Amino acid sequence: MKWEGNRESDNVEDRRGEDGGGGGGFGFGGRSIGLGTVAVALVASYFLGINPLTMLNLLSGGGGAPAPVQQHAPAHKPPPDDQMARFVSTVLADTEDTWDQIFAANGKQYVRPKLVLFSGSTPTACGTGQTATGPFYCPGDQKVYIDLSFYDLMKQRFKVSGNFAQAYVIAHEVGHHVQHLMGISDKVDAARRNASEKQSNALSVRLELQADCFAGVWAYHANKARHILEEGDVEGALNAASAIGDDALQRQARGVVVPDSFTHGSSAQRVSWFKRGITEGKVSACNTFAAKEL
Numbered sequence: 535m536k537w538e539g540n541r542e543s544d545n546v547e548d549r550r551g552e553d554g555g556g557g558g559g560f561g562f563g564g565r566s567i568g569l570g571t572v573a574v575a576l577v578a579s580y581f582l583g584i585n586p587l588t589m590l591n592l593l594s595g596g597g598g599a600p601a602p603v604q605q606h607a608p609a610h611k612p613p614p615d616d617q618m619a620r621f622v623s624t625v626l627a628d629t630e631d632t633w634d635q636i637f638a639a640n641g642k643q644y645v646r647p648k649l650v651l652f653s654g655s656t657p658t659a660c661g662t663g664q665t666a667t668g669p670f671y672c673p674g675d676q677k678v679y680i681d682l683s684f685y686d687l688m689k690q691r692f693k694v695s696g697n698f699a700q701a702y703v704i705a706h707e708v709g710h711h712v713q714h715l716m717g718i719s720d721k722v723d724a725a726r727r728n729a730s731e732k733q734s735n736a737l738s739v740r741l742e743l744q745a746d747c748f749a750g751v752w753a754y755h756a757n758k759a760r761h762i763l764e765e766g767d768v769e770g771a772l773n774a775a776s777a778i779g780d781d782a783l784q785r786q787a788r789g790v791v792v793p794d795s796f797t798h799g800s801s802a803q804r805v806s807w808f809k810r811g812i813t814e815g816k817v818s819a820c821n822t823f824a825a826k827e828l
């Protein structure tokens with residue numbers, strides 16, 4: 535993917551190296567566990583779609599009310615010579631330009647989310663964010679949180695590399711922000727409150743697949759406007775979607791596939807919805823909730 539020289543977003547907050555409280559990233563209740571276990575937990579919680587709110591609550595000790603949001607004033611900008619921070623800032627800027635336009639075309643105004651880079655743990659409106667949670671979006675403060683070491687994990691454990699696959703992770707989280715702005719996540723949350731676990735998981739899958747489709751919609755428009763795609767990029771992202779589908783992850787984690795507990799969708803479903811977004815480039819192509827077949 536071509537990105538050097540494109541606009542970088544100002545909406546990136548660098549909290550790396552700050553201690554966010556709530557315990558270290560790799561400590562669970564005082565028990566220290568191996569890096570391999572953390573790696574599995576991290577990727578699994580992200581891609582198996584355990585509700586970040588639940589996950590955060592669990593990891594930060596569980597039970598109680600979400601931790602109060604601490605104000606980080608002033609928010610630090612990443613250093614200008616940090617290549618990885620520049621890359622994610624450029625991807626974020628690209629999603630801003632794309633969604634600004636799509637919302638404007640529908641008579642709406644897009645509210646740009648913030649992207650927080652952190653290491654270890656950090657306070658969020660959804661509780662304490664931990665490295666082990668994987669990248670996530672918190673609707674309470676409209677921020678996407680990522681520990682960039684997640685990308686090393688994608689490479690090492692899932693053999694997923696390429697900067698477009700990395701961009702796709704950001705675009706998927708921004709997709710959750712778009713769902714929040716459109717009121718979709720609220721409706722789904724309300725519906726899930728009165729649903730069985732099975733129905734609730736099925737709704738989560740549709741929400742996740744829609745975020746994949748929105749990531750595709752971003753890629754379609756970004757490429758049209760800025761010609762970012764290079765040979766092999768789409769295949770790389772599709773491989774990523776396929777490598778990290780719930781079925782592939784579950785097989786790796788337990789050796790069996792249990793479809794009712796899918797919350798992100800199977801590999802084939804993730805590939806299919808991302809493809810739909812990037813081919814059609816329209817939000818209306820992403821109505822996973824109306825789809826008979828996923």
Ligand SMILES: [Zn+2]
Pocket residue numbers: 706707710742745
């Ligand atoms: Zn997601």
